Amino acid sequence: MEQQLFHSVRLDSDKCQGCTNCIKRCPTQAIRVRNKKAYIISDRCIDCGECIRVCPHHAKYAVSEHFNEIIKYKYRIALPAPALYGQFNNLENVDYVLTGLKKMGFDDVVEVSKGAELISSATRMMEKELKKPVISSACPAVVRLIRTRFPNLIGNLIPLVAPVNMAAKIAREEAKKKTGLPDEDIGVFFISPCPAKRTAIKAPICLDESGINGAFAMKDIYPILFQTMDRLTPEEVELLNDSGIIGVGWASSGGEAAGLLKERYLAADGIENVINVLEELEDEKLNDLDFIELNCCTGGCVGGVLTVENPYVAKARIQRLRKFMPVSCNSLPEEYDVSELSWSKELTPSPAMKLADNVIKAMKMMTRLREIEASLPGLDCGICGAPSCRALADDIVRGYASEDYCIFHKVDYNNEDQSLPIPFRNKVINGENSEDKTDEG
Numbered sequence: 001m002e003q004q005l006f007h008s009v010r011l012d013s014d015k016c017q018g019c020t021n022c023i024k025r026c027p028t029q030a031i032r033v034r035n036k037k038a039y040i041i042s043d044r045c046i047d048c049g050e051c052i053r054v055c056p057h058h059a060k061y062a063v064s065e066h067f068n069e070i071i072k073y074k075y076r077i078a079l080p081a082p083a084l085y086g087q088f089n090n091l092e093n094v095d096y097v098l099t100g101l102k103k104m105g106f107d108d109v110v111e112v113s114k115g116a117e118l119i120s121s122a123t124r125m126m127e128k129e130l131k132k133p134v135i136s137s138a139c140p141a142v143v144r145l146i147r148t149r150f151p152n153l154i155g156n157l158i159p160l161v162a163p164v165n166m167a168a169k170i171a172r173e174e175a176k177k178k179t180g181l182p183d184e185d186i187g188v189f190f191i192s193p194c195p196a197k198r199t200a201i202k203a204p205i206c207l208d209e210s211g212i213n214g215a216f217a218m219k220d221i222y223p224i225l226f227q228t229m230d231r232l233t234p235e236e237v238e239l240l241n242d243s244g245i246i247g248v249g250w251a252s253s254g255g256e257a258a259g260l261l262k263e264r265y266l267a268a269d270g271i272e273n274v275i276n277v278l279e280e281l282e283d284e285k286l287n288d289l290d291f292i293e294l295n296c297c298t299g300g301c302v303g304g305v306l307t308v309e310n311p312y313v314a315k316a317r318i319q320r321l322r323k324f325m326p327v328s329c330n331s332l333p334e335e336y337d338v339s340e341l342s343w344s345k346e347l348t349p350s351p352a353m354k355l356a357d358n359v360i361k362a363m364k365m366m367t368r369l370r371e372i373e374a375s376l377p378g379l380d381c382g383i384c385g386a387p388s389c390r391a392l393a394d395d396i397v398r399g400y401a402s403e404d405y406c407i408f409h410k411v412d413y414n415n416e417d418q419s420l421p422i423p424f425r426n427k428v429i430n431g432e433n434s435e436d437k438t439d440e441g
């Protein structure tokens, strides 16, 4: 499937009230409201899940695999994201979680934190070849955001597979050796904290295939896993944990950077902070940094929309768990050929924001766009259903909207008849005509 057209974030039009709450939160301006209903522009959506967070009517949602999907396979492997460990209170040993997953119906469990330690190791090995400041590529929503809004920064991304792909590769190879089964009989499933990671699995943009058969939402797995763990006796718990502080630390913001043992790094989380950092990076204000870790969700993966726990609580729990762990359990041998873990497809800029393929035509459209934007009031009120006046101008120039979508378009702001009535003006705090300009008296 065309990568930009597959999405895990969906819209239930029946539930949408057209309130426009979501349009301004979308980092790629992918949402419009028309005729009291929201629409997602498919090739702009990066599946970050922000619109799910803000929709008060639950009209936006994320799709993931149904648990019954595992019965299609003879041998089933779970790949839990380290954020899963932060969902359980009083957890002192991740083996309870890993054994619980096996009791739920998986034949084996490979921690994504194991993959993370190996990717940290690979990044350290290829560091000299990377363009500084190096940007982490672990958050798939960040990779898509860069591709869509900041294509000039594509060359700064680490061109390595994500920890989940690394874990899947190990899981599949071990399963084939252990069982002798062919690939098609081995089902590998990720337990995901966010829709962006599922989309990256189902429609990868940097790989030919992810090696993963599907993703379960952490919040769907949680209730069954919680009950299963609750019934476990200490004797039943298997020794399955195979990662340490470095790998598990990837669950929250700053964890990946800590694993690289760098001093000059920056870790930002939350979509607005991420955008601010990318803008500064584009303006070459952060060139003194070696490494930049960015996570679209607040707090990192612990803040994904498919988790159940508050990200700060989950982060504190993981920090406590890490006290009982070794620093790291996995690293690549010195002679390892890191190129084996490189992206198999070149990451190219998304065409979603392009006005036209033809440069002359695109320039003419840009000139027209600027003229239209200048004629709009610049209020960015969203009443037209677009997130900003510029977005409406962009829609108009593409033929998707017209100027009369703006209800203020013909308003003359210098017309005395439309200014505040005099009795009302005197009651307005800091009003233009207020005589009292100071706090005194």
Ligand code: SF4
Binding pocket: 015, 016, 017, 018, 019, 020, 021, 022, 023, 033, 037, 038, 054, 055, 056, 057, 058, 059, 060
């Ligand atoms: S937030 Fe967006 S999707 Fe939700 S009801 Fe409002 S317009 Fe519809």
Ligand code: SF4
Binding pocket: 009, 025, 026, 027, 028, 029, 030, 031, 040, 044, 045, 046, 047, 048, 049, 050, 051, 052
């Ligand atoms: S998932 Fe993110 S990019 Fe897609 S429409 Fe929602 S807010 Fe916009």
